[in-house]
Amino acid sequence: QLQLVESGGGLVQPGGSLRLSCAASAFRVDFYAIGWFRPAPGKEREVVSCISMGGGSTNYADSVKGRFTISRDNAKNTVYLRMNSLKPEDTAVYYCAVVQSVAPLARCINRYSQWGQGTQVIVSS
Numbered sequence: 001q002l003q004l005v006e007s008g009g010g011l012v013q014p015g016g017s018l019r020l021s022c023a024a025s026a027f028r029v030d031f032y033a034i035g036w037f038r039p040a041p042g043k044e045r046e047v048v049s050c051i052s053m054g055g056g057s058t059n060y061a062d063s064v065k066g067r068f069t070i071s072r073d074n075a076k077n078t079v080y081l082r083m084n085s086l087k088p089e090d091t092a093v094y095y096c097a098v099v100q101s102v103a104p105l106a107r108c109i110n111r112y113s114q115w116g117q118g119t120q121v122i123v124s125s
Contacts, residue, residue: 001026001114002024002026002027002032002098002112002114003024003025003026003114003116004022004023004024004029004034004096004097004098004116005022005023005024005025005116005117006020006021006022006094006095006096006116006117006118006119007020007021007023007119008020008021008119009093009094009119009120009121009122010120010121010122011122011124012086012121012122012123013123013124013125014086014087014088014123014124014125015085015086016086016123017082017083017084017085017086018082018083018086018121019080019081019082019083020036020080020081020083020094020096020119020121021078021079021080022034022036022078022079022080022081022096023076023077023078024077024078025077028074028077029072029074029077029078029079030053030054030072030074030077031053032053032098032099032111033050033051033052033053033098033099033100033101033102033108034050034051034072034079034096034097034098034099035047035048035049035050035051035096035097035098035099035108035109035110036048036049036050036070036079036081036094036095036096037094037095037096037097037110038092038093038094038095039092039093045095045110046061047061047099047105047108047109048060048061048064048068048081048094049061049064049068049070049081050070050099050101050102050103050105050108051070051071051072051079051102052102055071055072055074057102057103058070058102059102059103059104059105059108060105061105063089064083064090067083067084067085067086068081068082068083068084069081069082069084070082079096081094081096083121086121086123087123088123088124089123090121090123091121091122091123091124092120092121093118093119093120093121094118094119094120094121095115095116095118096116097110097111097112097114097115097116098110098111098112098114099111
């Protein structure tokens, strides 16, 4: 089972920053592309960003381009999502998952239909 554990969420004011972490304990994340997701109106979850196995390719939803940065530290078996210039509409539970592909963004979907507990992000003054 490819279990990932999300952490790093919290309460932040608009314009603030957070860094989310997605860690694996039972497998090596460097063998997989990884994506971050959050719930969206009309769908269970929407993709926020994805990163390839080596980290050389990334992709972002239009709503977060220029504000969020996905990265990975394979030595630490962890993928990160740095979120800057946060807006109230970024409030959500964020999930990470192994994905099918990085591009196009529509192919960045959960490969194994497994979800963790997520980490809550609240952007509010």
